[in-house]
Amino acid sequence: MKKRNSCSANGLSIQHLYYDILVRIFMNLNVVELSIVSMVSKSWNHISRDPLLWAKLDLSRISPNAFNIPSVPEAWSDTNSSNKLTTLLKYALSLSNYNTTCIVFNYFIYLTDAHLVFVAERTPNLKRLVLPFSGKLSSVGVKTAMKSWRDLQSITITSVVKSRTIFSAIRMYYQDIIELKFTCNFEIRQGELLVKYTPNLRALSLRNVMVNLRALLNILNSLEKLEEVNICHSLIWDRVNGKVETYTIHDVRNRVNLSLLQKLIFCQRNRCLMCKNVNNINPRRQPYVHFEDLWHQDEIRSLGH
């Protein structure tokens, strides 16, 4: 009897070990590969539903060959590509079992209201949202999605959505946003929206964009809980008497009290390799236009992916 118990105990621990090892291995798979291994057997299907595997749903790791769709903007805009994306989301989110807290869309995916709302209904615990570069989102679509996300804290905003649309939804559902990354130009209007609707903002990335000086000063003066601001590779500018003027980090420091801010992250434009590369080495890569690598990376760790 004692021997049987011991065997059974060993059997149980071997089973646990097998489960844990496979979860570790599956963590290295992208969402398409994970969906495939979930169909291998009943036990692998069970393991592929582990909450650890779905906390972050990272569609940016999909291989360009997975859907035979090229990695260029707008390539996913046809009905066939849209249906492929819906099928993937449907299956992946059924495995996730509402455990996803962060979703990173693929940069090249063409995101529609239908996709966003579908995702939102199956990710009620979402905390971080990284939008793709292209798509067509309406005010109704964004508001419907936001209604499902009551714990949303962090957003990477791209040109896929108008700022006023997203801030209108934030205001409507009292979202307590603490982190934002803008991959589109930051104007006076965006500064005003931030001050009004994200008073608890702690981290803001305005990386490689054109930043209006008055908008930047407004948020630095008004957002009391702001801890980190990233303005690496960006151009600070303003229009004075009808003329466009550019400004340095010293000009910003001279105009605002930065003592409450823990970190203002900036690059030395004349020494920064990235700024130099854009200007001199690769003339086809236009400055202040967003590319996939710029969207991925960030000096504020929690805003990179």
Ligand SMILES: [Zn+2]
């Ligand atoms: Zn730079």
